[in-house]
Structures are given as C-alpha cells and as structure tokens.
Amino acid sequence: MPAPIRLRELIRTIRTARTQAEEREMIQKECAAIRSSFREEDNTYRCRNVAKLLYMHMLGYPAHFGQLECLKLIASQKFTDKRIGYLGAMLLLDERQDVHLLMTNCIKNDLNHSTQYVQGLALCTLGCMGSSEMCRDLAGEVEKLLKTSNSYLRKKAALCAVHVIRKVPELMEMFLPATKNLLSEKNHGVLHTSVVLLTEMCERSPDMLSHFRKLVPQLVRILKNLIMSGYSPEHDVSGISDPFLQVRILRLLRILGRSDDDSSEAMNDILAQVATNTETSKNVGNAILYETVLTIMDIKSESGLRVLAINILGRFLLNNDKNIRYVALTSLLKTVQTDHNAVQRHRSTIVDCLKDLDVSIKRRAMELSFALVNGNNIRGMMKELLYFLDSCDPEFKADCASGVFLAAEKYAPSKRWHIDTIMRVLTTAGSYVRDDSVPNLIQLITNSVEMHAYTVQRLYKALLDDISQQPLVQVSSWCIGEYGDLLVSGQCEEEEPIQVTEDEVLDVLEGLLVSNLSTPVTRGYALTAIMKLSTRFSSVNRIKKVVSIYGSSIDVELQQRAVEYNALFKKYDHMRPALLERMPIMEKTATNGPTEIVQTNGETEPSVLDTKHPPPVTQPANQVRAGVIISKYAGLHLCNLYIGIPPMTAYNKNGLKIEFTFERANPNPNIAVITIHASNSTEADMTDFVFQAAVPKVSRHSLELILKCLIMKHSRFVQSKLCHSILKTLNLVESWVNMSECESRLT
Amino acid sequence: MQFMLLFSRQGKLRLQKWYVPLSDKEKKKITRELVQTVLARKPKMCSFLEWRDLKIVYKRYASLYFCCAIEDQDNELITLEIIHRYVELLDKYFGSVCELDIIFNFEKAYFILDEFLLGGEAQETSKKNVLKAIEQADLLQENIDFQMRLFAGNFGGKPNNPCCSIRSVALDVNSPPQGQQKQHPSNINTDFEVTGLLFSLISQPSCLK
Numbered sequence: 001m002p003a004p005i006r007l008r009e010l011i012r013t014i015r016t017a018r019t020q021a022e023e024r025e026m027i028q029k030e031c032a033a034i035r036s037s038f039r040e041e042d043n044t045y046r047c048r049n050v051a052k053l054l055y056m057h058m059l060g061y062p063a064h065f066g067q068l069e070c071l072k073l074i075a076s077q078k079f080t081d082k083r084i085g086y087l088g089a090m091l092l093l094d095e096r097q098d099v100h101l102l103m104t105n106c107i108k109n110d111l112n113h114s115t116q117y118v119q120g121l122a123l124c125t126l127g128c129m130g131s132s133e134m135c136r137d138l139a140g141e142v143e144k145l146l147k148t149s150n151s152y153l154r155k156k157a158a159l160c161a162v163h164v165i166r167k168v169p170e171l172m173e174m175f176l177p178a179t180k181n182l183l184s185e186k187n188h189g190v191l192h193t194s195v196v197l198l199t200e201m202c203e204r205s206p207d208m209l210s211h212f213r214k215l216v217p218q219l220v221r222i223l224k225n226l227i228m229s230g231y232s233p234e235h236d237v238s239g240i241s242d243p244f245l246q247v248r249i250l251r252l253l254r255i256l257g258r259s260d261d262d263s264s265e266a267m268n269d270i271l272a273q274v275a276t277n278t279e280t281s282k283n284v285g286n287a288i289l290y291e292t293v294l295t296i297m298d299i300k301s302e303s304g305l306r307v308l309a310i311n312i313l314g315r316f317l318l319n320n321d322k323n324i325r326y327v328a329l330t331s332l333l334k335t336v337q338t339d340h341n342a343v344q345r346h347r348s349t350i351v352d353c354l355k356d357l358d359v360s361i362k363r364r365a366m367e368l369s370f371a372l373v374n375g376n377n378i379r380g381m382m383k384e385l386l387y388f389l390d391s392c393d394p395e396f397k398a399d400c401a402s403g404v405f406l407a408a409e410k411y412a413p414s415k416r417w418h419i420d421t422i423m424r425v426l427t428t429a430g431s432y433v434r435d436d437s438v439p440n441l442i443q444l445i446t447n448s449v450e451m452h453a454y455t456v457q458r459l460y461k462a463l464l465d466d467i468s469q470q471p472l473v474q475v476s477s478w479c480i481g482e483y484g485d486l487l488v489s490g491q492c493e494e495e496e497p498i499q500v501t502e503d504e505v506l507d508v509l510e511g512l513l514v515s516n517l518s519t520p521v522t523r524g525y526a527l528t529a530i531m532k533l534s535t536r537f538s539s540v541n542r543i544k545k546v547v548s549i550y551g552s553s554i555d556v557e558l559q560q561r562a563v564e565y566n567a568l569f570k571k572y573d574h575m576r577p578a579l580l581e582r583m584p585i586m587e588k589t590a591t592n593g594p595t596e597i598v599q600t601n602g603e604t605e606p607s608v609l610d611t612k613h614p615p616p617v618t619q620p621a622n623q624v625r626a627g628v629i630i631s632k633y634a635g636l637h638l639c640n641l642y643i644g645i646p647p648m649t650a651y652n653k654n655g656l657k658i659e660f661t662f663e664r665a666n667p668n669p670n671i672a673v674i675t676i677h678a679s680n681s682t683e684a685d686m687t688d689f690v691f692q693a694a695v696p697k698v699s700r701h702s703l704e705l706i707l708k709c710l711i712m713k714h715s716r717f718v719q720s721k722l723c724h725s726i727l728k729t730l731n732l733v734e735s736w737v738n739m740s741e742c743e744s745r746l747t
Numbered sequence: 748m749q750f751m752l753l754f755s756r757q758g759k760l761r762l763q764k765w766y767v768p769l770s771d772k773e774k775k776k777i778t779r780e781l782v783q784t785v786l787a788r789k790p791k792m793c794s795f796l797e798w799r800d801l802k803i804v805y806k807r808y809a810s811l812y813f814c815c816a817i818e819d820q821d822n823e824l825i826t827l828e829i830i831h832r833y834v835e836l837l838d839k840y841f842g843s844v845c846e847l848d849i850i851f852n853f854e855k856a857y858f859i860l861d862e863f864l865l866g867g868e869a870q871e872t873s874k875k876n877v878l879k880a881i882e883q884a885d886l887l888q889e890n891i892d893f894q895m896r897l898f899a900g901n902f903g904g905k906p907n908n909p910c911c912s913i914r915s916v917a918l919d920v921n922s923p924p925q926g927q928q929k930q931h932p933s934n935i936n937t938d939f940e941v942t943g944l945l946f947s948l949i950s951q952p953s954c955l956k
Contacts, residue, residue, distance in 0.1 A: 011851055051854060058760055058853065060775070080888050087857055094768045117884045127866040128766060152880065159865040189871040196868050234873045237828065244872045247825045287824030294822075322793035327823060358792045 004037055005030075007051045014059070027061050038069055046073060047081050050088050057091060067092050067099050074106045082110070082118060086125045095131030104134050111141040116152055119145070123153070127160035135164040139171050146178040151187040158182070158193035162200045172201055172208070183218050188235055188242055191222065195248045202255050213256055216263045220270045223249050227277060238282040250274070250291040257299030264300040271296055275308055286316070286324050290331070297335050310335065310342040317349045322358055329353065329364035336371045347372050351381070354388045359395075366396060370403040378411040382421060390428050397432035401425050405437055415448040416494060419455050427462055430469025438474050443586045445479060454494040456483040461498070463508055468517045474525045477512060480505060481529025482583060485536040502537045506530065510546060520555055527558060531565045535580045544569055655682035748826070748867035749801060749816040750777075751860075753849065756810050758782045761849050762856055766867035785814055795823050806830050810846050832874065833863055839878055858884070 005013075010030060017023035034049045042049075050069050057063035070092060073085025093100045103125075110122035123145065126138060142164060145157035165172050175197070182194035198215070201208040226241045226249075235242035253271075257264040274292050279285040289312055296309040313335075316328030329350070336343045350372065353365035366388065373381045382404070389400045404425050412418035422441055426433065445455050459476040467473050480487065484505055490497035512518050512526040527550060534543045547569065550562035568576050651658040659677040753762035760778060769777070784798060785805050796803050798816075804826040805814040813830045817823065834844070836859050841848040849856050862877050862884075863869065871877050 008851055015850075055853065058763065060760075079884075083858065083884070083888065084854065087854060087861075091763075094765075094770075096768065096770060115887065117880075117887055120880075124861050124865055128861075129768065131768075155870050156865055159868055159870055162868070163866045188873060189876060192872050193865075193868070193870055234875055237832075242872050243828060244825065244869050247822055251820075251822075283824055284828055287822060287828060290824050291822050322791070323795060323824065323827070326793045326795055360793055360796055 004033060004045050004049055004052075007048060007055065010052050011055060014055075023059075024061075027056050027059070031056065031061070035065060038065070043076070046076075047078075047084050051084050054084075054088055054091055063092055067097065071099070071102050071106070074103060074110075079115070079118065082121055086121045090125055090128055094129055095134075100129075100131060101133060104137050107134070108138060108141060111138065111145065116150060119153055120156055123156040123160045127156070127163045130160075130163060130167065132167040135167045136171070139164050139168070139174060143174055143178055146175065151185065151190045154185075155187070155189040155193040158190065158197045162193075162197050165197075165200055165204065169204055172205060175201070176208075176211075183215060183222065188245055192242075192245045192248055195219075195245070195252050199248070199252045199255060202252070209256070213260060213263055216253065216256055216266050219249050219253055219256075220267055223253075223270055223274070227274060237284050239279055240284050240288065243284045243288055246274070246288050247291045250288070250295050254295040254298050257295070259300065261300050267295075267299070268301060268305060271301070272305060272308065275305075275312060280315075283321070283323070286319075286321075286327075290316075290327055293331055297331070297338070306339055307342055310339055310346075314346040314349065317346060317353065322356075322361065325353065325356070326358070326361050326364065329361060329368055333364060333368050333371065336368065340372075343368075344372060344374075344377075347377065347381075351384045354384065359393070362392065363396065366392075366400060366403070370407060373407045373411060375411045375413075378407065378413060379417075382407070386421070386424055386428070389425065394432065397429040398434055401429050401433045402437065405440065409444070415451050416454070419445070419448065419451055419458070423458050423462065426469065426472040426475065427466070430466075430472035433471040435471075438471050441471075441475050442478050445475070446482075446583055447585050449585070451494070452479075452483045453486040453492040453497075455479060456487045457492045457495070457498060460487055460500065460505070460508070463512075467512060467515055470519055470522050473512060473518065473522050477509060477522070477525040477529040480509065481525075481532035484529075484533045488537070502533075502539050503542075506533070506537075506539065506542060506546075509533075513546075513550070520557060523555065523558055524561060527561050527565075531561075531568075532580050534569075535577050650676075655680060657681065748821070748829075748864070749818065751816075751864075752778060752781065752812075752814045753856075754778075754782050754812050754814070755846060756786070756812070758786060761811065761846065762853060762860070764857070764860055764864075781814065781816075785812055794827060804830070808834055811849070829864075829869060832869075833860065835874060836863060836877055839874070840881065 014023055014026055017026055030052065034053060037045060037049050046069055050066055050073060053063045053066040053069075057066075066088060070085050070088035073081040074089060076082060076085065089100070089103060093103070107122045107126055110118050111126075113119050113122070123142070126134065126142070130138070142157050142160045145153050146161055148154055148157070161175050161178075165175070179194070179198065179201075182197070183191065185191055185194065198212055202212055223246060226246055229241060231239075232241055235245075237243050240246070250271075253263075253267050257267055271292055275289065275296070278288050278292075280289060293309040293312050296305050301309075310332075313328045313332050316324045317332075319325060319328075332343055332346070332350070347369075350365055350368050353361055354369065356362055356365065366385075369381060369385060373385075385400065385404055385407075389397060389404065392400060404421065408418050408421045412421070422444070426441075445452070448455070456479045459472075459479050462472060463476045463480075484502075486492075487500055487505060488502055490499060492498075509526050509530050513523055513530075518526070527547070530543055530546055534540050537543070547562050547565045550558050551566050553559045553562060568579070572579075647659055647661040649657065649659050657677075657679045659679075661675045661677065749767045750763070750765045752760065752764075754760050760782075763774070763778065765774060781798065781803065784796070785803070788796070788805075794804055794806055796805075800819075801816045802819065802821070802823060803814060803816055804823050805812055806827060807813075813834065815826055815830060817826050837844040837849070837856060840855070840859055841852070859877070859881055862880050863871060871880075
C-alpha cells in the first residue's frame with residue numbers, strides 16, 4: 001500500500017481541477033483512499049489523512065467518517081497527532097454528536113499533562129466546543145488550572161471557565177475562590193482574560209455583582225497605569241498601551257457602576273481622564289473612546305461627564321471614517337431618550353448624515369432624526385425628511401413614511417401643514433405606505449373639519465395625476481365619497497377652488513373601478529364612495545346604474561356591496577340619506593379602529609350591547625336576577641366607536657335601578673370603562689348586594705375591561721363585596737353578569 | 748464573538764471558526780448567506796452591518812475577507828482591531844502573508860488563531876507572546892517526534908515522515924506557488940524527510956523572524 005499523498009500535494013492537485021465535477025472526482029478518489037487507510041488502523045499516516053480530510057471538509061464535502069479518527073489522534077502520545085486531532089474535533093464534532101463525549105476522558109488526561117502546550121490544546125478545545133456534560137465533568141480541572149502560577153495556562157483556564165459558566169451557570173460559584181487574586185497579576189494576558197471572566201460572572205448574577213464591586217478601585221488603578229505608563233513595546237498599538245485590556249476594563253466598570261452611586265463616583269475621574277487623553281487619530285483610540293462613552297452613559301455619572309460623552313460622539317459624527325460615524329449614530333440613538341437636549345445640539349450633523357452613501361449610516365441617521373423631532377424643529381426637520389423620502393432607497397420608504405406620519409401627528413403646527421405633509425408623502429411614496437396608515441389618515445382628515453374642502457380638492461387633483469399608488473387612491477376615494485359635494489360646489493378657502501362637475505368626479509371614480517391598477521380593496525373604496533355620492537350629488541340615476549352593474553361582479557366583496565347598495569336604492573330608500581350621512585368626528589382609536597367604519601359605512605351605530613334579560617331560572621320573591629349580556633364583539637366596538645354611547649338602563653325593577661355609562665379611561669385610551677350606577681329608590685336598605693361581572697373572552701391584545709362600580713345611594717345601601725369581585729373579572733371569563741339583591745329589609 | 752469566517756473574493760471559504768454550537772447544515776447556510784451579503788457590499792461602505800440579530804464586522808485584506816459576528820454588547824471598533832491583530836500575527840509567522848499561505852497552511856492558520864482567541868475572546872494581547880507560543884509548539888512538534896522516533900527505534904527512517912508533511916515547510920521549492928522564492932529556513936527539514944535521522948538540530952522553525 002503506497003503511502004498516502006501529502007497534504008500539500010493534495011491541495012495542489014485539487015486546485016488544478018478546472019471544473020466542479022473534476023474536483024468532486026478527485027475528492028471522492030482521495031476519500032476512498034483515506035477511508036481504506038482508516039480501516040487498516042494505520043497509526044503512522046492517520047494524522048496526514050485527517051489533515052487532508054479537514055481540508056476537504058472546508059471545501060464543503062462530508063467528512064463525518066473522520067470523527068472517530070480525530071478521537072484516536074487525540075488519544076495518541078504524539079504532539080503532532082494531538083494538534084491535528086484537537087483541530088479536527090473542533091471542526092468536525094459538536095455537542096450534537098454523542099461521539100464528542102468520548103473526548104472527555106482524553107481531555108481530562110491532557111489537562112493534567114506534563115507539557116503545557118498539550119494542556120493548552122485541551123483547554124482551548126474545551127473552551128470552544130465543550131458541551132454542558134463535558135463542562136460539568138471537567139470544571140474541577142479547569143478550576144485547578146485557574147489557580148496555577150503558570151500564566152500561559154492561567155489565561156486559557158480563565159476563558160475556559162467563561163465557557164463553562166455559559167454552559168452550566170450553576171457552576172459559577174465554584175470559580176469564585178479562584179478569582180481572588182486574579183487582578184493582581186502582572187501578565188496582561190491573564191489580566192485580560194480575568195476581566196472577561198469577572199464580566200461574565202457579574203452579568204449573570206447580581207450577588208456576584210455586589211461581591212465584585214469592591215474591585216472597582218483596583219480596576220481604576222490598572223486602567224490608570226495603562227494610560228500613564230510610558231511606551232511598552234510589547235502591548236503597544238499605535239501609541240496606545242494594550243487597548244484590548246483597556247476596553248475590557250471599561251466594560252467591566254460599566255457593569256459595576258450601573259445603578260450604583262459609589263462605584264460610579266469612584267470611576268468618574270478615570271473616565272474623564274481616558275476621554276480627554278486618548279489619542280484619536282487611529283481606530284484604536286476611537287475604539288477606547290467609544291467604550292468610554294458607552295460606560296459614561298450607562299453609569300450614574302455626573303452631568304458634566306455626560307456632556308463630555310455626547311460631545312465626543314458629536315466629534316465622531318464629523319470624522320471622515322465611516323465606521324466611526326456609524327458607531328456615533330448608534331450610540332446617540334441609545335442616549336437620545338435620556339439626554340435629549342444634548343443630542344439636539346448635533347441635530348444638523350445628524351441630518352447631514354441622511355445624505356451619506358452608506359445604507360447603514362442612512363438608516364441610523366433616519367431613526368435618530370425621527371427621535372429628535374420636536375415641536376420647535378418640526379418644520380425644518382420635516383423638510384429634510386421629506387426630501388430624504390423622495391430620494392431614498394425603497395427599503396427605507398415604508399419606515400420613513402410611517403415615521404413622518406407619527407411625527408406630523410404629534411407636532412403638526414397647523415392642520416393645513418399636516419394635511420399638506422400627508423399629501424406629500426402619499427404622492428411621493430404612496431405605494432410604500434403601510435396598510436394601517438390609510439385608516440389613520442382617514443380619521444385625521446375627518447377630524448379636521450375646516451380643511452375638508454381643501455383636502456378633497458388636493459386629493460382629487462392628485463388622483464387625476466396618478467392612480468397607481470393604492471393608499472393614495474384609497475384615501476382619495478374615501479374623501480371624495482364623503483366630501484364630494486364640497487368639491488363640486490367649489491368651496492375651498494385655502495386655495496384656488498377648481499371647477500369640477502359631478503360627472504367628472506363620477507368618471508374618475510368609475511375609472512378606478514375598471515382600472516387594472518386598482519386592487520380589490522381599492523375597488524371597494526371606490527364603489528362605496530360612488531354610493532355615498534348618491535346623497536350628495538344629483539345624478540342619482542347614473543350612480544344607480546353603476547351600482548347595479550357591479551351586482552354581478554366576479555369579485556365577491558364588490559358584488560356583495562353592490563347588491564346591498566342596490567337594495568338600499570330599492571327597498572330602503574327612505575333610510576338611505578341617514579345611512580350615508582357624513583361621518584362624525586372619530587376619537588383616536590385602538591388598533592382595528594376605523595377600518596371597520598370605513599368599509600362598512602352604513603353602520604354608524606352598531607349594536608353595542610345587546611341587552612337582554614334572560615328568563616330568570618329561579619325567582620324567589622326577593623331575589624332578582626338580572627343578566628346583561630355583553631355581546632361578543634361589544635368590547636371591540638366599545639373601544640372603536642367611542643362616539644359617545646349613551647348611558648343605558650340595564651335594570652329597573654323593585655326600586656333597584658342599574659345604569660351603565662361608557663367612557664374611555666384616562667390616561668390609557670385602550671381601556672374602556674363601564675361604570676355601573678346602582679341606585680336604591682326604596683325606603684328600605686338593600687343588603688347583600690352581590691355583583692358578579694362576566695364578559696366574553698376577547699383577545700387580551702385588544703382591550704381590557706375595567707368595571708367600575710359606583711353605587712349611588714338613595715337610601716342606605718350596604719356595600720358589600722362589590723368592588724373586590726369586580727377586579728377579578730379582568731381576566732375576561734365567560735359567565736353572566738348577575739346582580740342580585742337578596743333581601744330588602746325593613747329598617 | 749460567535750464565529751469568524753475567512754473567504755476569498757470568489758466566495759471560497761478559507762477558514763471557519765465557530766464559537767457557538769450549530770449543525771453542519773446551519774453553518775453552511777449561514778456561511779452562504781453571509782458571504783453573499785458581504786460580497787455585495789460596495790468598497791466605500793462601512794465595515795459594520797446588521798444581519799439577523801448579530802452585528803457583523805468585516806474587513807478586506809487584499810483578496811481575503813475577514814468576517815466576524817459579534818453580539819450586541821460587543822465593541823465593533825475593537826473587533827476591527829482584533830481582526831487586524833490576527834492578520835499581523837499571520838504576517839509575522841508566514842512572512843508577508845498572502846492568501847496562498849493560508850490555503851496551503853490552513854492548519855497553521857488555525858493554530859495561530861487558537862493561540863490568540865479562545866471561546867471568542869482574546870487570550871493574549873501581546874503579539875510577541877502569541878508568536879512565541881506558536882514557535883515553541885512547533886519546536887515541540889519536531890522535537891517530540893524526533894525523540895519518539897529515537898526511542899521507538901525507528902531508525903532507517905521512513906522516507907515520508909507524517910509529522911513533516913504538515914509543517915508549514917513542504918512547499919515545493921522548485922515552483923513556489925506565489926511566484927517568488929520564499930526563504931523558509933526550515934526547508935532544511937525537507938532534507939530530514941529524505942535522510943531520516945540527519946535531523947538538523949540547528950534548524951530554526953519558520954515562525955522565528
């Protein structure tokens with residue numbers, strides 16, 4: 001059997017392959033040779049064969065049959081074998097294969113080997129891919145090595161311990177004693193890995209965190225030495241002494257100083273020193289400054305230090321290096337909530353970054369810009385942001401549009417400006433606008449009563465230009481449907497009113513119905529709009545014709561609407577004006593708000609509460625059971641249509657009157673508050689008034705019902721376990737609302 | 748750090764180091780996607796990007812992309828420094844390292860990486876110490892094997908010694924792939940293969956510069 005070819009030979013041969021197929025053939029041939037060599041249990045060439053297998057594995061070919069061979073190599077006495085064996089284990093094995101557990105014993109032996117490089121190999125492998133079982137078995141050995149005086153092994157043991165802790169957090173306690181004098185080491189490698197270990201422990205356990213707080217002075221001292229010490233060739237990177245260690249210490253200080261005043265104070269000086277003394281011409285210096293800024297912002301630092309930090313970030317923003325700008329924007333985004341005013345000072349630089357060529361920077365700048373918008377700068381910022389919206393990549397448009405809407409809603413200086421802004425967004429990025437913005441916009445327009453004429457005119461003009469952007473078309477058709485009369489009568493005050501006839505408007509709407517560009521949803525909007533115009537326009541016949549045509553449309557939704565509208569014309573013509581009335585002002589709603597209103601325009605007052613009195617099961621003389629069913633979707637409707645649902649009397653018998661009133665909770669408008677007023681108009685006391693509330697299961701996501709109970713006494717009421725039982729109903733369980741009063745006693 | 752990948756401009760993987768347990772299939776998928784994403788970046792773009800829930804830091808050195816995936820709380824700028832340090836180590840070890848060095852000596856590249864990083868974190872911040880450790884380990888490889896063979900009575904020597912074949916030496920001296928003669932002093936060891944026991948104790952391992 002000729003000796004297997006050498007690794008380099010194989011690599012060279014494979015690289016000469018001109019096609020994928022040729023390469024595959026060579027690989028297969030070699031794999032076969034390797035496999036038979038493995039079968040023969042050839043000790044001499046095992047190492048070479050496994051090395052070749054690893055190369056082929058990197059090219060993407062299967063190499064699982066080499067797993068056991070790696071184990072054999074690890075068990076060998078030759079250092080070369082071990083080196084390749086451990087490498088193979090790290091590349092081919094992972095904790096999913098059962099095979100890897102066989103390594104445990106080998107690793108254990110090697111951890112106690114006489115040669116430190118063998119121990120090093122074992123520690124490295126354990127620290128990279130040790131599974132939780134392996135870690136559990138070998139934690140003791142690692143802990144032992146953590147206490148050794150050999151710095152080569154100590155540093156590796158520290159990182160191995162980090163891995164063990166990540167895999168088996170319960171073992172963290174075991175490493176505590178070994179950490180006692182880790183920071184008094186002179187060796188930077190050990191220092192660095194120790195700081196990593198301490199960081200890991202502090203992040204995982206609050207007890208450890210408080211235990212290690214006492215190390216803050218020591219850490220500060222080490223950091224100070226690093227900064228103040230002269231040039232040390234061994235650890236120098238572009239004039240800075242051991243930046244890796246500095247960054248790590250800063251990170252640990254961050255964790256220790258967070259939410260602790262004393263520690264934060266102890267590190268104030270050193271942070272200021274690092275922030276001012278670090279050389280910023282190279283990336284290294286900036287890396288340290290970056291970490292310093294993160295630390296300053298996270299701990300309880302004094303305001304002067306915070307301002308210093310933000311200024312550093314501001315300087316970063318002006319840096320030529322893109323990476324630095326990116327990092328600055330990211331950090332500013334994190335701090336904008338807490339240090340809003342300081343970040344505002346850099347607003348113009350941030351806005352300039354919107355024009356950067358790099359996608360990541362643009363995105364960050366956009367997010368930050370939205371965070372910085374406030375009542376004072378809204379006009380200027382919006383100009384920039386709208387310009388950005390015009391020119392940015394499609395991937396940004398949806399987010400930008402949503403952001404603009406939100407900002408406009410919060411800070412619009414005037415209604416006209418608001419509507420103009422919306423128009424601008426719809427016309428420039430109309431197809432990227434999110435679906436839920438359509439109902440929101442419609443609600444906004446409805447509520448700006450004085451702008452109706454202006455809005456409908458502008459939307460109409462936009463529609464004439466372009467009917468491809470669906471959200472724009474939908475909003476426009478809705479508006480035309482509602483305010484078509486204003487459009488035709490030319491009542492616009494804000495700008496030059498246009499001359500438009502009813503027929504022209506109907507032409508446009510009918511055009512939407514037939515156009516290929518319109519989606520089914522848009523067609524629905526258009527049809528409903530046409531229908532609404534039947535009460536606002538005089539050309540009713542034309543509308544009737546259109547509606548009847550669509551009664552046989554293939555689109556089921558359209559057909560249904562047309563048929564219903566047809567019915568309105570024929571049988572319910574007397575109801576038509578009332579149903580198609582102008583929409584009232586809508587309150588700001590929860591999630592599935594106005595969509596319901598928009599599309600089913602007829603229902604302005606849906607059946608909110610179907611109050612029925614179920615036949616009482618037993619009715620002893622004094623016991624009255626009055627049930628009120630709150631219908632299944634009442635909850636949703638309650639939240640949605642808070643157009644002032646009038647109070648209703650649920651029960652009025654025997655002197656006991658129960659009334660429901662409805663309002664929105666303050667400050668959380670997502671909560672509907674039903675107040676129950678119970679009054680006793682008899683002379684006697686009513687005792688044992690038990691209130692049980694039950695509501696249908698509605699998704700938690702959409703509402704919570706808080707039932708408040710107010711009892712108004714006409715004469716004396718003995719208040720019993722009322723309010724307490726009410727609070728239990730917050731979980732929305734299916735049952736009945738029962739009000740029962742047991743006895744009316746004569747006093 | 749969760750993983751580090753080295754790949755060429757054609758998307759061929761040259762080195763992969765994973766610090767999180769993932770199945771082979773997942774690793775392949777991630778590699779493929781990430782390579783595509785990074786190669787699609789224009790030259791002037793910044794070195795950081797968000798990908799899934801990780802931060803990716805990448806830098807291109809000649810024809811090789813060095814790509815690391817770090818977690819949310821890690822410092823991107825210092826990761827760039829870590830990448831740079833690794834390249835410096837390779838450079839010192841191989842002498843003006845190029846992609847071919849890493850192709851032909853991938854196991855050495857791994858050994859160096861494992862001396863510099865462990866479990867995703869730097870274990871040694873001094874360049875000198877990392878290189879010294881590698882050098883000692885290489886020496887150990889040669890010495891132990893020599894001693895082993897000595898004591899195992901393996902005289903007369905097999906012409907092809909397995910331990911030699913994986914050292915960073917066995918480049919065909921007549922036609923070096925990179926088109927220039929690299930003076931690896933340890934070429935002396937190729938003699939060793941042929942002459943067996945005439946092991947030159949004065950041979951310097953290639954990492955000493």
